[in-house]
Amino acid sequence: MRIETLRQRLREHGARPLHEQRVLRLWAQALPQDHGRRKPEDFLPEAVRSMLPAFTAELAGLARLKSEHPGEDGSARLLVELADGQTVESVLLPRDGLCVSTQVGCAVGCVFCMTGKEGLVRQVTSGEIVAQVALARTRRPVKKVVFMGMGEPSHNLENVLEAIDLLGTVGNIGHKNLVFSTVGDHRVFEQLPRGRVKPALALSLHTTKPDLRAELLPRAPRMDPAELVELGEAYARATGYPIQYQWTLLDGINDGPDEIEGIVRLLKGKYALMNMIPYNSVPELPYQRPSWEKAAEIARTLHRAGVLTKLRHSAGQDVDGGCGQLRARAALPKAQRVALHLQRREA
Numbered sequence: 001m002r003i004e005t006l007r008q009r010l011r012e013h014g015a016r017p018l019h020e021q022r023v024l025r026l027w028a029q030a031l032p033q034d035h036g037r038r039k040p041e042d043f044l045p046e047a048v049r050s051m052l053p054a055f056t057a058e059l060a061g062l063a064r065l066k067s068e069h070p071g072e073d074g075s076a077r078l079l080v081e082l083a084d085g086q087t088v089e090s091v092l093l094p095r096d097g098l099c100v101s102t103q104v105g106c107a108v109g110c111v112f113c114m115t116g117k118e119g120l121v122r123q124v125t126s127g128e129i130v131a132q133v134a135l136a137r138t139r140r141p142v143k144k145v146v147f148m149g150m151g152e153p154s155h156n157l158e159n160v161l162e163a164i165d166l167l168g169t170v171g172n173i174g175h176k177n178l179v180f181s182t183v184g185d186h187r188v189f190e191q192l193p194r195g196r197v198k199p200a201l202a203l204s205l206h207t208t209k210p211d212l213r214a215e216l217l218p219r220a221p222r223m224d225p226a227e228l229v230e231l232g233e234a235y236a237r238a239t240g241y242p243i244q245y246q247w248t249l250l251d252g253i254n255d256g257p258d259e260i261e262g263i264v265r266l267l268k269g270k271y272a273l274m275n276m277i278p279y280n281s282v283p284e285l286p287y288q289r290p291s292w293e294k295a296a297e298i299a300r301t302l303h304r305a306g307v308l309t310k311l312r313h314s315a316g317q318d319v320d321g322g323c324g325q326l327r328a329r330a331a332l333p334k335a336q337r338v339a340l341h342l343q344r345r346e347a
Helices: 003-012 017-028 046-060 114-118 126-137 153-167 186-194 210-216 225-239 257-267 292-304 325-331 334-346
Strands: 063-070 076-082 087-093 097-099 103-105 120-123 144-147 178-182 200-204 243-249 272-278 309-311
Touching (some): 003 126, 003 153, 017 153, 076 126, 087 103, 120 153, 126 153, 292 309
Parallel strands (some): 200 243
């Protein structure tokens, strides 16, 4: 269900642009359709009022809460069921943030990611993306939306940009608080600057070595890390907000002195922020997170060398926080879920 399809259905019942905007604004903000001083009977055409109950019920059915898993850090991982029964994950983050999914599964195949293990199942429509925000807003306020959940946004660019446009206008989310996260794709750098809503950009770097990047992100576009940084810098200067570079710290793989030197070489003096995120270890994958002490020292070293660096506590580590884990758990037979739960507790 695309947002443009929703608009067209409203138009078929006589809605004009201001009527469309009201209906979609209240939906995106999780408010009832009779909210505000102007009641529907005083504003909307009769045909639109007649179809509104069924229409809003259909909107609510685009994303239903299947289960909620609160974390000790204030986050809450949501398993969200779409209208066709497929599931995606959204994460309520501390400080009024929300992480949403843009695909069911993912084709990039990052070797350290549970989502990548199942491949791409299907795209998430622009309506389903906004529906994740509307659903989350029934739980708590949402003032920031990051497109960092299941899927690679650049592989579903039309739907993601359509959702960003709505959220950045009637959805009442500041443009710099809409964060488009990608492994890197030339289409992103071509199309994002053209939109009336220009989101902040987060680029998954993970390594400064082209060969290692190809191993870690086997089906990502073959972009040299230096080229990715150059394109990111141009976008940062054009929009006026810094690029966030994402670096998942994998013990013994991308946390050595050579990588630190490479980061300094690429990012010193750039309009950028490096987010260091210790890996969320999962039993099904062989990768481990480095110690917090080691991660903190890496962040301090980069900061001293002139690269603004933040060491992030990855949200929801106690509630299957790694992307795709919750969906994967839900798909397992009950006996296997119990065994994995016990394995995690023992770890």
